[in-house]
Amino acid sequence: MSITNGSPRPRATMREVAELSGTSLKTVSRVINNEGYVSEELVKRVHDAAEKLEYRPNFSAGALRRNDGKTKTIGLLLENISNPFSSGLHRSIEEVARKRGVVVFAGSLDEDEERERELTEAFIARRVDGLIIVPTGGDQSYLLPERKAGTALLFIDRPPAKFQGDVVVSTNKEGARQATAHLITYGHKRIAYIGDYATITTGAERLSGYRQALAEAGIRVEDELILQGFHNSEDAEIAVKELFARKNPPTAIFASQNLVTMGAIRALRRLKLQHKIALVGFDDIAEADLLDPPVTLVTQDVFAMGATAAELLFQRLDGDDSPFHHLEIETTLTIRGSGEIRPE
Amino acid sequence: MSITNGSPRPRATMREVAELSGTSLKTVSRVINNEGYVSEELVKRVHDAAEKLEYRPNFSAGALRRNDGKTKTIGLLLENISNPFSSGLHRSIEEVARKRGVVVFAGSLDEDEERERELTEAFIARRVDGLIIVPTGGDQSYLLPERKAGTALLFIDRPPAKFQGDVVVSTNKEGARQATAHLITYGHKRIAYIGDYATITTGAERLSGYRQALAEAGIRVEDELILQGFHNSEDAEIAVKELFARKNPPTAIFASQNLVTMGAIRALRRLKLQHKIALVGFDDIAEADLLDPPVTLVTQDVFAMGATAAELLFQRLDGDDSPFHHLEIETTLTIRGSGEIRPE
DNA sequence: TTGAAAGCGCTAACAC
DNA sequence: GTGTTAGCGCTTTCAA
Numbered sequence: 001m002s003i004t005n006g007s008p009r010p011r012a013t014m015r016e017v018a019e020l021s022g023t024s025l026k027t028v029s030r031v032i033n034n035e036g037y038v039s040e041e042l043v044k045r046v047h048d049a050a051e052k053l054e055y056r057p058n059f060s061a062g063a064l065r066r067n068d069g070k071t072k073t074i075g076l077l078l079e080n081i082s083n084p085f086s087s088g089l090h091r092s093i094e095e096v097a098r099k100r101g102v103v104v105f106a107g108s109l110d111e112d113e114e115r116e117r118e119l120t121e122a123f124i125a126r127r128v129d130g131l132i133i134v135p136t137g138g139d140q141s142y143l144l145p146e147r148k149a150g151t152a153l154l155f156i157d158r159p160p161a162k163f164q165g166d167v168v169v170s171t172n173k174e175g176a177r178q179a180t181a182h183l184i185t186y187g188h189k190r191i192a193y194i195g196d197y198a199t200i201t202t203g204a205e206r207l208s209g210y211r212q213a214l215a216e217a218g219i220r221v222e223d224e225l226i227l228q229g230f231h232n233s234e235d236a237e238i239a240v241k242e243l244f245a246r247k248n249p250p251t252a253i254f255a256s257q258n259l260v261t262m263g264a265i266r267a268l269r270r271l272k273l274q275h276k277i278a279l280v281g282f283d284d285i286a287e288a289d290l291l292d293p294p295v296t297l298v299t300q301d302v303f304a305m306g307a308t309a310a311e312l313l314f315q316r317l318d319g320d321d322s323p324f325h326h327l328e329i330e331t332t333l334t335i336r337g338s339g340e341i342r343p344e
Numbered sequence: 345m346s347i348t349n350g351s352p353r354p355r356a357t358m359r360e361v362a363e364l365s366g367t368s369l370k371t372v373s374r375v376i377n378n379e380g381y382v383s384e385e386l387v388k389r390v391h392d393a394a395e396k397l398e399y400r401p402n403f404s405a406g407a408l409r410r411n412d413g414k415t416k417t418i419g420l421l422l423e424n425i426s427n428p429f430s431s432g433l434h435r436s437i438e439e440v441a442r443k444r445g446v447v448v449f450a451g452s453l454d455e456d457e458e459r460e461r462e463l464t465e466a467f468i469a470r471r472v473d474g475l476i477i478v479p480t481g482g483d484q485s486y487l488l489p490e491r492k493a494g495t496a497l498l499f500i501d502r503p504p505a506k507f508q509g510d511v512v513v514s515t516n517k518e519g520a521r522q523a524t525a526h527l528i529t530y531g532h533k534r535i536a537y538i539g540d541y542a543t544i545t546t547g548a549e550r551l552s553g554y555r556q557a558l559a560e561a562g563i564r565v566e567d568e569l570i571l572q573g574f575h576n577s578e579d580a581e582i583a584v585k586e587l588f589a590r591k592n593p594p595t596a597i598f599a600s601q602n603l604v605t606m607g608a609i610r611a612l613r614r615l616k617l618q619h620k621i622a623l624v625g626f627d628d629i630a631e632a633d634l635l636d637p638p639v640t641l642v643t644q645d646v647f648a649m650g651a652t653a654a655e656l657l658f659q660r661l662d663g664d665d666s667p668f669h670h671l672e673i674e675t676t677l678t679i680r681g682s683g684e685i686r687p688e
Numbered sequence: 689t690t691g692a693a694a695g696c697g698c699t700a701a702c703a704c
Numbered sequence: 705g706t707g708t709t710a711g712c713g714c715t716t717t718c719a720a
Contacts, residue, residue: 008492009492010493010494011493011697013697014697014698015698023707024708025697025698025699025707025708026699026707026708027705027707029698029699033699037705037706038706039705039706042705042706054489054492056465056489056490056493057469057697057698058408058469058471058696058697058698059469059470059698060408060415060470060471060697060698061408061696061698061699062699063698063712064402064404064408064696064697064711064712064714065698065699065700065711065712066699066712067699067700069712080435081431081434081435081438082428082431082435084426084428084431086431087425087426087428087430087431088426090425090426090431090450091425091452094425094450094451094452098451101466103451103463103466103467104449104450105447105448105449105450106438106448107438107442107447108435108438119447121400122445122447123447124400125400126403126404126415126447145400148352148353148398149354149355149398149400150352150354262631265634266634269634285630285631286629286630287606287629287630287634287635290609290610290631290635291631291634291635292636355713357714358713358714359713359714367691368690368691368692369692369713369714370690370692371690371691373714374689374690381690382690383689383690386689386690401713401714402712402713402714405696405712405713406713406715407696408695408696408698408712408713408714408715409695409713409714409715409716410696410716411715411716413696
């Protein structure tokens with residue numbers, strides 16, 4: 001038997017702390033939870049015993065009996081934890097949760113409906129107080145029993161399908177409209193739309209903003225210029241290359257998502273078109289200002305989204321039962337160069 | 345009272361499912377946990393009742409009674425969840441955990457010792473089976489009782505202080521030595537080292553690799569060229585600008601970490617030195633290949649680190665009590681341009 | 689194949 | 705101020 005483990009000595013319980021300190025279970029509970037009404041001397045004896053026994057409260061056991069049943073735990077269902085958008089949300093939610101002593105489960109869905117249900121089930125089985133979800137394309141009606149049982153639910157980035165609930169999203173349509181209108185201002189009429197899976201609702205919103213901008217400018221929407229279904233930068237790069245192999249290519253690109261934007265940038269470079277074809281992307285890119293040309297982007301306020309979502313969730317947990325909120329966080333168009341190239 | 349909430353109907357328990365299906369609590373338990381030895385007819389009746397009552401198992405309650413006490417939950421203490429290095433680890437660990445039906449808590453430490461202890465306490469209070477920790481500079485001896493109680497512990501990215509345990513790290517020293525030697529190969533003798541907080545052990549390792557490379561080449565280490573204490577790209581940028589305001593500036597830079605590398609890149613740009621001063625950075629940068637010049641980097645295999653760490657942790661949970669492992673994951677030098685500039 | 693009883697670690701309710 | 709008893713939802717043990 002090595003130093004590594006040893007047969008674990010089971011953790012001390014309140015009962016054992018009570019025995020060692022010569023008092024009762026309930027008094028230990030009072031001391032550990034700072035309830036007061038315990039003499040100074042007993043408080044000290046209990047603390048000493050707890051330390052000696054290396055006592056660690058079992059918060060989950062307490063939750064079982066506690067009246068509110070709260071576990072001070074929430075679950076986060078994100079698209080992909082390692083994507084900067086997801087991890088930005090995660091960080092800002094963590095910040096709010098931390099102030100309340102709430103701890104955060106997180107998991108990636110990868111646009112997989114089944115994974116969404118499995119993870120939800122796993123979190124519910126551990127009795128999280130609330131769930132913050134970036135819903136996949138499917139159907140969120142399976143969450144109804146969880147709501148009825150009192151689990152707080154909040155949807156972020158996209159609204160749920162076949163279900164109602166609090167939602168925090170970006171102004172996707174307006175942001176995309178603005179981006180497209182910006183390109184039109186610079187004289188473009190043939191603007192390609194490169195998008196993620198068509199099932200993702202943010203994509204639909206952005207596409208609709210793109211269409212609106214064209215309509216407002218009296219430009220006909222050309223379906224051949226609308227390319228969707230790219231969920232990583234490699235696929236987007238290939239698609240953009242193919243686009244410019246056509247006889248009548250566009251003079252500008254609106255890329256509806258960060259990975260897609262990266263793919264478009266790589267494609268334009270490889271074709272040496274980066275200074276000829278205008279590009280505006282949706283979502284932030286780490287070094288947008290350092291690229292050549294610097295990339296004009298519509299960015300989401302990820303921090304505000306996460307913080308707003310978490311605040312609203314906790315408000316619900318605090319008993320707010322006003323009608324569902326649909327909060328929109330504004331996007332920002334940052335002009336840097338790639339979007340201000342005029343058609344030749 | 346709005347649709348939002350309603351007074352929550354408390355969740356059904358096994359006892360209620362038993363009543364509705366006309367059997368005993370234990371039989372329901374057998375059915376829910378697929379233990380077998382239950383007649384088909386009863387299985388069906390139990391499932392029907394469970395569905396009707398929208399029964400959701402309370403896994404945490406079970407853990408209280410279960411012999412192994414496992415919660416199928418682990419905790420992750422990262423530097424900053426929204427940093428790509430942290431979120432990359434998170435994702436690869438999640439992947440391994442998922443296969444085992446284990447769910448993951450995650451939190452950011454921001455190099456704050458107190459936060460490390462608070463989060464550990466919060467996770468332990470929820471009885472996680474194991475903890476994967478990127479330790480802050482402090483002292484991890486506070487974890488001894490947790491180990492004795494059987495909580496699996498694994499340190500990633502950096503070894504713990506005043507404590508022994510399984511560790512998964514990159515070949516920090518060797519990676520830095522290689523990066524510095526690479527610059528030396530290109531004729532540099534005055535190479536600056538720009539680093540994070542000196543308390544971070546990976547930084548110390550990388551500095552030592554830098555020193556070793558210089559020593560091997562018979563180059564004297566100049567202390568004025570070693571700049572440390574930068575934890576974000578803004579601070580690093582300022583430091584590098586100041587460095588080049590000196591009378592006898594270096595001809596090359598080794599930046600020991602991703603944010604620092606970004607700061608160095610920004611500074612060189614602003615000074616229009618990006619094609620004159622050589623730069624090699626440690627850690628990955630999202631668009632390293634698209635920058636001008638493309639950035640030569642020593643990258644860590646984040647995915648392998650996370651996966652290795654998680655596998656080892658679960659091995660321990662499965663009862664492996666061999667001596668502590670110290671696993672090193674190799675880094676890779678990727679040559680792209682910025683590191684191959686010769687001194688003028 | 690089924691079930692009754694005990695008890696995991698804790699808090700609630702109530703007595704003293 | 706302090707303690708006793710019951711029981712949260714579940715698994716274990718043991719008996720039938």
